[in-house]
Amino acid sequence: MVIKVLGAGCARCHETERRVINTLAEMGVAADVQKVTDMKEIMSFGVLGTPAIVINDKVKCYGRIPTTDELKQWISEEK
Amino acid sequence: MLKSFADIVIYHWLKLQHGSHIADALNFYIYDIIKIFLLLTTIIFAVAIIRSFFPPERTRKYLNKKRTWIGNILAALVGIVTPFCTCSAIPLFIGFLESGVPLGVTMSFLISSPVVNEVALIMLWGLFGWQIALLYIGSGVIIAIVAGIIIGSLKLERYVEEYVYQMKLGSVELSQPTFRQRLIDAWEYTKQILKKVFPWVLAGVGIGAFIHGYVPVDLLIRIAGRNNPFAVPIAVLIGVPLYSNAAGTIPIVQALTAKGVPIGTALALMMAVTGLSLPEAIILRKVMKPKLLAIFFGIVALAIILVGYLFNAVI
Numbered sequence: 001m002v003i004k005v006l007g008a009g010c011a012r013c014h015e016t017e018r019r020v021i022n023t024l025a026e027m028g029v030a031a032d033v034q035k036v037t038d039m040k041e042i043m044s045f046g047v048l049g050t051p052a053i054v055i056n057d058k059v060k061c062y063g064r065i066p067t068t069d070e071l072k073q074w075i076s077e078e079k
Numbered sequence: 080m081l082k083s084f085a086d087i088v089i090y091h092w093l094k095l096q097h098g099s100h101i102a103d104a105l106n107f108y109i110y111d112i113i114k115i116f117l118l119l120t121t122i123i124f125a126v127a128i129i130r131s132f133f134p135p136e137r138t139r140k141y142l143n144k145k146r147t148w149i150g151n152i153l154a155a156l157v158g159i160v161t162p163f164c165t166c167s168a169i170p171l172f173i174g175f176l177e178s179g180v181p182l183g184v185t186m187s188f189l190i191s192s193p194v195v196n197e198v199a200l201i202m203l204w205g206l207f208g209w210q211i212a213l214l215y216i217g218s219g220v221i222i223a224i225v226a227g228i229i230i231g232s233l234k235l236e237r238y239v240e241e242y243v244y245q246m247k248l249g250s251v252e253l254s255q256p257t258f259r260q261r262l263i264d265a266w267e268y269t270k271q272i273l274k275k276v277f278p279w280v281l282a283g284v285g286i287g288a289f290i291h292g293y294v295p296v297d298l299l300i301r302i303a304g305r306n307n308p309f310a311v312p313i314a315v316l317i318g319v320p321l322y323s324n325a326a327g328t329i330p331i332v333q334a335l336t337a338k339g340v341p342i343g344t345a346l347a348l349m350m351a352v353t354g355l356s357l358p359e360a361i362i363l364r365k366v367m368k369p370k371l372l373a374i375f376f377g378i379v380a381l382a383i384i385l386v387g388y389l390f391n392a393v394i
Contacts, residue, residue, distance in 0.1 A: 008169065008362075039169060039365065046248050048135035048174040049167040063135065063167060067267055 001031040001078055006042045006062070007050040016051040016065050023071040029079060085110040104288055111206070111284055111330070116277075118201045119326075123272050126197040127265035130160045131256065135171060142188075143179040147231055150184035155223035158191025159216065168359065172366050176239065177248050183231015190379055191223035194354035198276060202329035207336075214390070215346055222350075222382040229378055238371035279327030287334035294338065303340045310344045311387035315380055318351025328352045343390030350383045 003020055007013025017035055024031055036042055036054075045054055049063025053071075055078045061070070085106050089095050095102035138157050142150055168189065175185040195216050203212040256264065303310045321328075332345040355376060364372055 039173075040242070040246060043170060043173055043246050043248055046174075048139070048170050050170060064264070064268065065271060067263075 002034065002056055003031050004034045004036050004054040006036045006045065006047060006052040006054060008039065009037055012065055013051040019068060020071060023068050023075065027072060027075060029075055084113065108284060108288055112280065115202060115205050115280055118205050119273060120269060122197055122201045124265050124269045126160055127268045128261055131261045131264060133157060133160060139175055139178050139180060142184055147183060147228055150181060151187040151224045151227040154184045154187040154227065155191040155220045158188045158223060159195045161192050168362055169366055173243050173246055174248065176243055177246060181231055182236055182239065183227045186230045186375065187223045187227025190226055190354060191220060194223065194350055195219035198326050199353065202326055206329060206333045211342065218386045219350065222379065222386060226378045226382055230375065235371050235374065238368040240366050240368060243366050276326040283327040283330035287330035290331065290334035290338065299338050299340060303344055305341055311347050311384050314344050314348040315351040315383055318348045319355045320357050321352050341391045342394050343387040346390060347383050347387030354379055
């Protein structure tokens with residue numbers, strides 16, 4: 001599973017990345033977490049706001065920080 | 080009820096003397112903070128729910144066929160309920176232009192979104208009353224519309240970085256949230272904003288209380304009073320490098336006006352802080368060439384100064 005955290009590097013993006021890593025640890029799931037800061041790559045997903053979460057090339061949310069519960073649900077869906 | 084709570088804290092729990100300086104100041108401080116906190120929670124929550132019906136991709140769809148005027152007006156209005164995080168400015172900017180929203184209309188949105196927001200509205204309402212809050216929103220929207228129309232008519236598209244128009248955008252389909260989901264999201268958002276904004280409110284009200292008690296009136300009036308014709312542009316210049324948000328600035332603005340600084344000058348300072356921030360300029364530089372960026376900031380600064388003078392003259 002590849003989880004991409006899209007964001008140019010603001011506080012909200014860091015918080016999102018932190019939540020993803022903590023959630024994975026809590027669930028005991030291994031995943032490749034990538035931080036995408038390149039604007040061209042971010043835009044190629046069609047999102048209009050950051051932070052955004054992309055799991056296995058599917059956009060899960062953008063423009064807000066996801067909750068831990070949402071992350072858990074998406075991770076188990078894509079596992 | 081709020082007032083009596085503040086009274087209980089000050090006179091019973093802390094056992095401070097009625098009418099003493101420190102008791103009055105603290106009483107005022109606690110009352111203000113509780114009032115702002117309640118207002119913030121309710122209104123941010125309500126706006127977050129309204130906003131969930133206006134996601135940016137829908138806004139973009141509304142705006143892309145619209146011409147000058149109607150497009151600018153719509154963009155400025157949608158900007159009121161759209162939150163604006165400086166780091167989202169670029170994806171929004173590129174996304175709008177890519178899908179055919181005119182540059183001038185995009186600019187109206189880009190101006191209205193940070194300047195006019197629910198936190199500013201609540202704080203002004205709580206500390207100054209609804210008239211000033213409406214005045215602020217009205218002038219912010221008008222600045223966004225007019226500045227967007229001017230930028231649109233100047234045909235500045237060539238000063239947008241080339242890669243913006245060459246970008247290939249993916250499209251994204253997110254499922255429609257249920258109402259329950261909207262409520263949960265709105266509550267999450269409210270908590271996030273409160274956590275972020277509250278230290279600023281505490282600091283702002285604190286600085287405001289300090290100005291209230293300790294900064295001599297004649298000094299302020301000489302610098303920023305009615306008799307200094309340059310007070311408004313100076314306030315705008317001071318506002319640009321200040322990185323704060325509406326929540327932190329408004330209590331300071333309130334203390335300044337209480338000391339006799341005219342309301343136009345004070346509101347100009349606030350608009351400059353939220354609308355013309357240096358970090359935003361640095362981020363926008365990635366998509367705008369320096370000339371466009373300078374024109375954008377120049378027009379908005381000019382508009383804020385005009386509004387400042389206008390309010391000083393009228394009120």
